[in-house]
Amino acid sequence: MPVQLKCLSHTPLRGLNDPGAEVIAEVDAVLAKCRAEVEAYDPELIVVFAPDHYNGLFYDLMPPFVIATAAESVGDYQTKPGPLSVPGGLALELARHLLDSDLDIAISHRLQVDHGCTQTLQEMTGSLERYPVIPIIINSVAPPFGPYRRIRKLGQAVGSFIARLGKRVLILGTGGLSHEPPVPLLADAPQDVADFLIAGRNPTPEFRAARQARTIATGKIFGTPQCGLTPLNPEWDKAFMRLLIEGRLEQVDAFRIDEISKAAGRSTHEVRTWVAAFAALQAVGDYSAREDYYRPINEWIAGYGVVSAATV
Numbered sequence: 677m678p679v680q681l682k683c684l685s686h687t688p689l690r691g692l693n694d695p696g697a698e699v700i701a702e703v704d705a706v707l708a709k710c711r712a713e714v715e716a717y718d719p720e721l722i723v724v725f726a727p728d729h730y731n732g733l734f735y736d737l738m739p740p741f742v743i744a745t746a747a748e749s750v751g752d753y754q755t756k757p758g759p760l761s762v763p764g765g766l767a768l769e770l771a772r773h774l775l776d777s778d779l780d781i782a783i784s785h786r787l788q789v790d791h792g793c794t795q796t797l798q799e800m801t802g803s804l805e806r807y808p809v810i811p812i813i814i815n816s817v818a819p820p821f822g823p824y825r826r827i828r829k830l831g832q833a834v835g836s837f838i839a840r841l842g843k844r845v846l847i848l849g850t851g852g853l854s855h856e857p858p859v860p861l862l863a864d865a866p867q868d869v870a871d872f873l874i875a876g877r878n879p880t881p882e883f884r885a886a887r888q889a890r891t892i893a894t895g896k897i898f899g900t901p902q903c904g905l906t907p908l909n910p911e912w913d914k915a916f917m918r919l920l921i922e923g924r925l926e927q928v929d930a931f932r933i934d935e936i937s938k939a940a941g942r943s944t945h946e947v948r949t950w951v952a953a954f955a956a957l958q959a960v961g962d963y964s965a966r967e968d969y970y971r972p973i974n975e976w977i978a979g980y981g982v983v984s985a986a987t988v
């Protein structure tokens with residue numbers, strides 16, 4: 677039974693600070709093609725590796741990895757609010773398998789997920805509930821981070837579970853590529869920002885709107901001399917996509933967290949979700965992969981890429 681994979685960037689600025697119509701048309705066409713492929717594949721299960729951006733997970737208890745047996749979208753940045761169709765029993769079985777594989781994964785029986793999980797799920801399936809989906813959140817935004825080799829191990833263990841199922845499984849990775857949106861850092865944060873990063877769950881609509889307005893304002897100047905954030909790095913992005921497409925996954929073990937932050941931006945670590953997704957696919961079997969799309973898009977603060985793969 678072939679297992680399929682799609683890894684793609686997400687952006688909170690889609691629909692809020694768009695590039696020109698030609699670029700939108702290109703991206704829409706790529707996403708429509710991917711969605712049609714998912715529809716034709718008709719997955720019996722989706723496993724989505726995703727980050728969180730201080731919407732479900734906070735520093736009052738920040739796990740490196742968490743698997744959800746139930747999840748609800750917070751509906752940030754124009755994504756749909758509401759429950760995902762998580763098969764709780766199967767998610768728990770996967771959690772047990774990961775623990776048996778020496779991976780200390782956290783378990784949530786009521787996880788709030790944000791656009792980092794739901795935008796891609798919606799783009800690939802049209803809704804939050806169309807297919808059974810197990811979300812696995814990988815901390816990619818709230819330092820400190822564990823090494824990339826741990827992410828590869830997590831992916832491998834998820835893949836060995838998927839291989840046993842003998843089902844049509846779609847593996848999703850969402851985030852990246854190079855980018856640095858205005859996500860606050862706990863280190864040296866003023867007290868009110870620190871309080872939010874530590875325990876800012878369920879903000880008021882006004883607080884959420886102010887967050888969103890700050891991100892849009894940054895999108896309007898990102899990539900210009902006015903903006904102090906790390907610019908997009910298409911060379912880094914291309915090399916990373918090539919590495920995955922060519923199956924050289926062991927090379928991520930040499931990735932250095934600080935070097936990546938500096939070269940490509942702090943949120944580039946969302947590519948941890950791509951690493952886990954590809955490691956899972958490789959654990960199922962040999963794969964072939966293709967680049968569907970790449971373009972650095974300043975308006976979206978995103979080295980925006982889409983890659984598809986399947987076991988052969």
Ligand SMILES: O=C(O)CCC(=O)/C=C/C=C(\O)C(=O)O
Binds near residue numbers: 852855858859
């Ligand atoms: O909302 C905030 O407080 C910070 C902005 C934010 O969360 C941005 C997220 C950006 C992405 O998800 C991304 O570009 O991947």
Ligand SMILES: [Fe+2]
Binds near residue numbers: 686
């Ligand atoms: Fe993100």
